[in-house]
Amino acid sequence: KNQVEQSPQSLIILEGKNCTLQCNYTVSPFSNLRWYKQDTGRGPVSLTIMTFSENTKSNGRYTATLDADTKQSSLHITASQLSDSASYICVVSVNNNDMRFGAGTRLTVKP
């Protein structure tokens, strides 16, 4: 069983709308949790990184939250744009270089 579960698997929203992606993990203990954005045909790009003691981190229209007690994280995208269409990958690190990857959520933003 994957130690990092993401939901939904895919999501379609209209441009301008908000959305929230979920990441549940069983990895424990962990040092940090990251969200990556991966455009089609490109490598992942880091959006946010949070340690277990942080519970929110923003990067422009992207806001990640973390509840270490319930082992849940979410990535909220505000006022979506067509360029937000991508896969979003949650990565939980046991230590700095032992990482567990979620399968990703495929987001499509339509005009």
Next chain:
Amino acid sequence: DAGVIQSPRHEVTEMGQEVTLRCKPISGHDYLFWYRQTMMRGLELLIYFNNNVPIDDSGMPEDRFSAKMPNASFSTLKIQPSEPRDSAVYFCASTAIPDTQYFGPGTRLTVL
């Protein structure tokens, strides 16, 4: 900086052939990672180096896979012999500290 550079971007080969993927990390980065990504398994860490030394290769699927880093600006991932199930996108990433990793554009490998 040009970012992490990978070559080739696409590789099509026949089963049994040797495949060599190349990576040039961002200058000054001490860590280099090799990943494989497939639809079925998502992203998987294969191996990573610190200061050109392999630290953890537990993700390397089998002996057919090998990776080297002869100097701070170059690494290779070799598959010999290649098999159809090796078809995937292979990413190289680098970082200065164990924090945010910078990924290259990937090499799409197809083994026929």
